[in-house]
Amino acid sequence: MTKGADQIALPLDWPQTQGDSRFIVSEANREASDHFRKWSMWPVRATILTGPRRSGRSLLARSFVERVGGRLIDQAEDCDEEELFHAWNAAQESGRALVMIADRVPPEWEVVLPDLRTRMAVTPVTRIAEPDDGLFQQLIDLHFADRGLHIPRDALRFMSERIQRDYWTAERAVEAVDRYAIAERARLTLPTVRRALIDAGLVGDA
Numbered sequence: 001m002t003k004g005a006d007q008i009a010l011p012l013d014w015p016q017t018q019g020d021s022r023f024i025v026s027e028a029n030r031e032a033s034d035h036f037r038k039w040s041m042w043p044v045r046a047t048i049l050t051g052p053r054r055s056g057r058s059l060l061a062r063s064f065v066e067r068v069g070g071r072l073i074d075q076a077e078d079c080d081e082e083e084l085f086h087a088w089n090a091a092q093e094s095g096r097a098l099v100m101i102a103d104r105v106p107p108e109w110e111v112v113l114p115d116l117r118t119r120m121a122v123t124p125v126t127r128i129a130e131p132d133d134g135l136f137q138q139l140i141d142l143h144f145a146d147r148g149l150h151i152p153r154d155a156l157r158f159m160s161e162r163i164q165r166d167y168w169t170a171e172r173a174v175e176a177v178d179r180y181a182i183a184e185r186a187r188l189t190l191p192t193v194r195r196a197l198i199d200a201g202l203v204g205d206a
Helices: 018-022 030-037 057-068 081-094 114-121 133-146 153-162 167-184 190-199
Strands: 046-050 071-073 098-101 125-127
Touching: 030 057, 030 125, 046 057, 046 081, 057 071, 057 098, 071 081, 081 098, 081 114, 133 153, 133 167, 153 190, 167 190
Parallel strands: 046 098, 046 125, 071 098
Antiparallel strands: none
């Protein structure tokens, strides 16, 4: 995939990972992208990353910890609090960043262990939002490309304007269109896409 102007630009001394070429930066995730670029400015060597599932949050976090030699804990709110406490302390002692991915952040994420709670209170939080229009189209296009398919511009525009705009629906919609096209032995055209999405209940028959 060709790296476009809206993708992460990396310092030359940081080798790219597979995640860098797949993480498309837009207004929906720019805050999180910038947060990891500026990690030397974090008040502590730990951060919490949150946002919708399938939003690329794990991709972004893995790419970052691979570069800096840090540690990633996914679904951190379900992790043993003693383990988190020691991981947080170890990050401060070693200087190696700790990234915790969570669906909820404090205070919605209720931390029971007092010593961990005080540490989480000073840990920065960064968020990924639901996709904006530009990102949503690019995600749909990327999911088709992953399947070796090219979607015409009019069909891509139809999908991005008609289906529910979230990360999970983008994946479901592409899968539905691909399955329909294979079953019907149909070319990937606007009529094919429309019928596939109607049949899958992802858009109305209008």
